[in-house]
Amino acid sequence: MAKHPSENEYRLMVRLVAFILNANDDLVFCKGISQDDEPDLWQKALDGDIKLWIDLGQPDEKRIKKACGRSEKVIIYTYQDGSASAWWKQTQKVIKRFKNLSVINLNIDGDIQSLAKRAISLQCNISDRELTLLDDEISVAITEDIWK
16 A cells, blocks of 8 residues: 555545455555546456445545446545535535445544554454554544445
8 A cells, every 4th residue: 555645644544444444355546646537445346347436535526426427336435524524514415316325424533644654564343333443552443424
């Protein structure tokens, strides 16, 4: 997993969390942040069809429409408390028509960016819709609020 030059450690770790929550042999990291026509992660079928499109943050309606048109299932993970809530209030009425779209807000309890090190060795536990990431010193709990 490579960190994009314009990406901070917090967002890098959120990408890892999204990967863990949707773990599958066919799920891969994409160019996402630097490419308009690719998500942060996706899962493709053998014929090249996109089965799952995962975006992070607060995409605009145009990007959401494009993702929903190209993929069987789309998940948007928001993770910035104040701005994510404001984005959701503004966007929810417009995107409710997309039946293959899920919007999930990640509540991150702990210093997740401190887990981003050159060589990461983490333990991961998922129980009762709570993901816990642990290294030798730090524990971070992540819960999901399903907005759509």
